[in-house]
Structure formats: structure tokens, C-alpha cells
Amino acid sequence: MIYLDHCATTPMSSEAIDAYRKAALSYYGNEQSLHDMGEEANQLLRHCKREIANLIHADPKGIYFTSGGSDSNISTLLSLAYGNQKRGRHIITSPFEHPSVYQAMNKLRQEGFIIEEVRALPNGQVDLTSLQQLLRKDTILVSICHASSETGVIQPLDEIGHLLGAEVVFHSDMVQTFAKLHIDIKQLHVDAASFSSHKVYGPKNTGACYISPKVTWRGIYEGVTHQEGFRPGTVDVPGITAFATAAATLYEELPSLSETWRRMQQWLLDILEPLGFHLFGDRDTRLPHHLALRASGYEGQWMMLEANRNGIAFSSGSACKTSHSAPPKSLLAMGHSPDEAHGLFRISFGTGTTWEEIEETAHVLQKIVHS
Structure with missing residues (x-):
């Protein structure tokens, strides 16, 4: 996984x-x-x-x-x-x-x-x-x-x-x-x-x-x-x-980690955006290890379950949501429609995330939306 x-x-x-x-x-x-x-x-x-x-x-x-x-x-x-x-x-x-x-x-x-x-x-x-x-x-x-x-x-x-x-x-x-x-x-x-x-x-x-x-x-x-x-x-x-x-320990590794995470983040966006994936929020003023995404026409929870079926674990939003049916209020406040907000899924890298894993993730996401 x-x-x-x-x-x-x-x-x-x-x-x-x-x-x-x-x-x-x-x-x-x-x-x-x-x-x-x-x-x-x-x-x-x-x-x-x-x-x-x-x-x-x-x-x-x-x-x-x-x-x-x-x-x-x-x-x-x-x-x-x-x-x-x-x-x-x-x-x-x-x-x-x-x-x-x-x-x-x-x-x-x-x-x-x-x-x-x-x-x-x-x-x-x-x-x-x-x-x-x-x-x-x-x-x-x-x-x-x-x-x-x-x-x-x-x-x-x-x-x-x-x-x-x-x-x-x-x-x-x-x-x-x-x-x-x-x-x-x-x-x-x-x-x-x-x-x-x-x-x-x-x-x-x-x-x-x-x-x-x-x-x-x-x-x-x-x-x-x-x-x-x-x-x-x-x-x-x-x-x-x-x-x-x-x-x-994490803070000591931060300079090199942040640089790697930024490159992974940008690479994934460059691959996914032409395929109909959209980024929520500012492109630059964001956490280097975090991507908030949606795929046009797909619910975030469905994307998460399909990815899980293909051996990849990410979330469809905060792990502490109070309601799984309500769209995230943060996205509604930003002007997104309820349907767009329901599309949220979140990818977040860690210290052990590899380029091979990022490439496989891109491949799986592409396969999900084109299946």
C-alpha cells in the first residue's frame, strides 16, 4: 500500500x-x-x-x-x-x-x-x-x-x-x-x-x-x-x-524535505491538471506536502475508495469531519459549489514518500478517471 x-x-x-x-x-x-x-x-x-x-x-x-x-x-x-x-x-x-x-x-x-x-x-x-x-x-x-x-x-x-x-x-x-x-x-x-x-x-x-x-x-x-x-x-x-x-528530528530534515515535497507537488499537478483534475486553493501559498484536488465529475470519497482498491491510501478531506454528507464549509466559503466541494480528495506526502510512489499514484489516478 x-x-x-x-x-x-x-x-x-x-x-x-x-x-x-x-x-x-x-x-x-x-x-x-x-x-x-x-x-x-x-x-x-x-x-x-x-x-x-x-x-x-x-x-x-x-x-x-x-x-x-x-x-x-x-x-x-x-x-x-x-x-x-x-x-x-x-x-x-x-x-x-x-x-x-x-x-x-x-x-x-x-x-x-x-x-x-x-x-x-x-x-x-x-x-x-x-x-x-x-x-x-x-x-x-x-x-x-x-x-x-x-x-x-x-x-x-x-x-x-x-x-x-x-x-x-x-x-x-x-x-x-x-x-x-x-x-x-x-x-x-x-x-x-x-x-x-x-x-x-x-x-x-x-x-x-x-x-x-x-x-x-x-x-x-x-x-x-x-x-x-x-x-x-x-x-x-x-x-x-x-x-x-x-x-x-523532522525539523532538522525540513530544508531538504520541503524542496523534495515541492518538486513532487509540482510534478503531480503538471501531470494531473491536463487530465481534468483541479487544485483547491492558492497554488503557491500552501503546505509543500499537501494537495487538495478534485476530478471533474467524480466525488472525492469515490476517488479515495477507488485509489484504495488500487493500493493507494489518501483521504477525502479532514480525518475529523463532523459529517460525511455535508460538503466542506471551507470550500463553500471560497465560492465553490456543493458538487465541486464534494469532489475534494487530499494527497499528503511524508518523509518516506518516493518518486516511484508519486509516479504510480499519477498512473492510478489517470486510470481511475479514464476507466
Whole structure:
């Protein structure tokens, strides 16, 4: 099977597996325990915080660990909203977000917060003029992803952060970009961000978020002492160690990987577009390992199933969709028809993707639409 669904999940790297094994064997103490075994685990945890913070040029004091990207989004957004609600209850997001962001927003809406969505441009970026028009004196929080899992289009976070200034807390879901793009939190003017381990060759059920120490937040769990009250439960030190190791390893390989991925991306487009395949979103301002495509006259799910029958695994959109029947709202917001949006299928490369696999994929896709 040729695996081209790395935006859904990735296999654990050998470095991550080795790090997990060593940590599980030697650092199994509870990091909150006061004895030496607990202190050793705590020191390893602090090291992992520094590793992850260094990858985004952030303060390690702002790193908190979660069970994954969805948990990071929900816990962070609720904590930020509750911590700043005395200043206002107006929140802005976009039509490009992961379902977990909308789950948090729906809960906040039920609790009396006002949630609005910025308009989208046809190329898959947010409309900055629309964002500026939505901003109010009581706006406390804006959440816009760094790149959509469906379209792969990268958002202009630096311009957004510049527009918001210091008064509005700026959160970004960076699950699809962490360790796959160069990220400088301070240059982007981002106050909070979410990450996931299994998107970067680490273990599942592990993630992290960053909340600037300068930002006010309030934990969503009463009486919790773990991680300064952010999240309950004994921290999984081996899992976090594997996560930090996987992310650091991927980031080191990024310059050569990005170049290879870009060439694969362009080659596939050059082959497929003359055959009636269409790219969703901006051609250049997108993740180097991501292609959001449709084939004229075919549903994305049918394309995915036919490809699977021919030994190729890719997806028909986000792996966390809330409804398999509804077309992606991101594509509708960009101006595509429901039929066009239903055509979405997503190809995403990984560290082990070869040119032979890309050539075979092109051959299979050509065979599917001409059979």
C-alpha cells in the first residue's frame, strides 16, 4: 500500500520509538513526586518543553501538554475565553478551522459568547478587510489556523497578528504546520497555538499547546494542580519525550524535505491538471506536502475508495469531519459549489514518500478517471 495520508496521521519514527522506550524504562517516576525518580522525570519533562519551545521560538513556560491537537484546541480556546471574559465576550474565527475549534466555539456560544466568522477569499485565505470590519471593542479572542487541513493553504498570520494588536488574544491551530514550516511565534504576533504529536511522527494521544505567559487564561477544570491547573492527570513523560524527539528530528530534515515535497507537488499537478483534475486553493501559498484536488465529475470519497482498491491510501478531506454528507464549509466559503466541494480528495506526502510512489499514484489516478 502506498500511504499518502500524512496530514491525517504519520507512522512513528524510529527516533521517537527509541526515545519512548528509553524514557519508559528509565524515567517512569511521577514528575510531581518529590523523590529522586520524580525529579528525574520532571527534569526530562522540562527538557521536552524547551525542545518544543525552541521549534517555535517561544518561552518554555508557556508550553502545556495535552492528549492531542483537538484537546489542545478545545482546552486552549475555552481557557482563553474564560480568562478574558471580563473584557468582553466577542470572538472571531474562520471557515477554515478544524472541527475541534467549532466544538469549542459552539460551547462558548451556548454560554453567551458572540462568535463570528471572517469571510474567505477564493484562494483559501481569510479576507483581512472582513476581519478588520468584524473587530469590536469587546473582541477578546481571534482563532485562525496556520494552514487548513482541507485546503493546505497557509494563512497570513503575521498580517493578522499585526492587525489585531496587543489587546486581542490571537490563537492559531498549528497542527498541520508545526515542525513542517519555520514558525516564529513572536514574529507572527501569535499568543497561543496548538500542536499534535502524531502529525510529526510521534505517538498518538499526545499533543501540546502554547499560551504566552503574558496572556491571561483560566483553567476549565476546578481544583486541578497538574500543569499549573491547565489540565488534570499524570503527565505521560515517555509519550512527550517521543513527541519532542520526533518533532526535533523532522525539523532538522525540513530544508531538504520541503524542496523534495515541492518538486513532487509540482510534478503531480503538471501531470494531473491536463487530465481534468483541479487544485483547491492558492497554488503557491500552501503546505509543500499537501494537495487538495478534485476530478471533474467524480466525488472525492469515490476517488479515495477507488485509489484504495488500487493500493493507494489518501483521504477525502479532514480525518475529523463532523459529517460525511455535508460538503466542506471551507470550500463553500471560497465560492465553490456543493458538487465541486464534494469532489475534494487530499494527497499528503511524508518523509518516506518516493518518486516511484508519486509516479504510480499519477498512473492510478489517470486510470481511475479514464476507466
